[in-house]
Amino acid sequence: MEMTVELGRTKKLIREILGMGEGTIIELDKLAGEPVDILVNHKLIAKGEVVVIDENFGVRVTEIVSPMERVTNMT
Numbered sequence: 595m596e597m598t599v600e601l602g603r604t605k606k607l608i609r610e611i612l613g614m615g616e617g618t619i620i621e622l623d624k625l626a627g628e629p630v631d632i633l634v635n636h637k638l639i640a641k642g643e644v645v646v647i648d649e650n651f652g653v654r655v656t657e658i659v660s661p662m663e664r665v666t667n668m669t
Contacts, residue, residue, distance in 0.1 A: 599642070599653050600631040629656065639664060 602622025614620075624630075630653060632640040642653040 595634050598633045598636070600633060601644070637664065
């Protein structure tokens with residue numbers, strides 16, 4: 595199974611992507627402190643918050659999506 599934590603999304607033109615280099619900042623559609631989506635096989639299963647432990651990033655699960663919502667999201 596593939597697990598993904600989505601911090602946010604953005605759209606960029608190809609020329610903007612090609613112009614990116616080391617140190618480029620990419621603005622996302624979420625604010626700092628907002629919950630992040632936790633996906634398994636591209637399906638939302640939970641929400642969480644980003645944490646830093648010994649200079650490593652992790653995610654603390656704060657909410658599990660209800661079984662009914664998970665089934666609804668699969669269609």
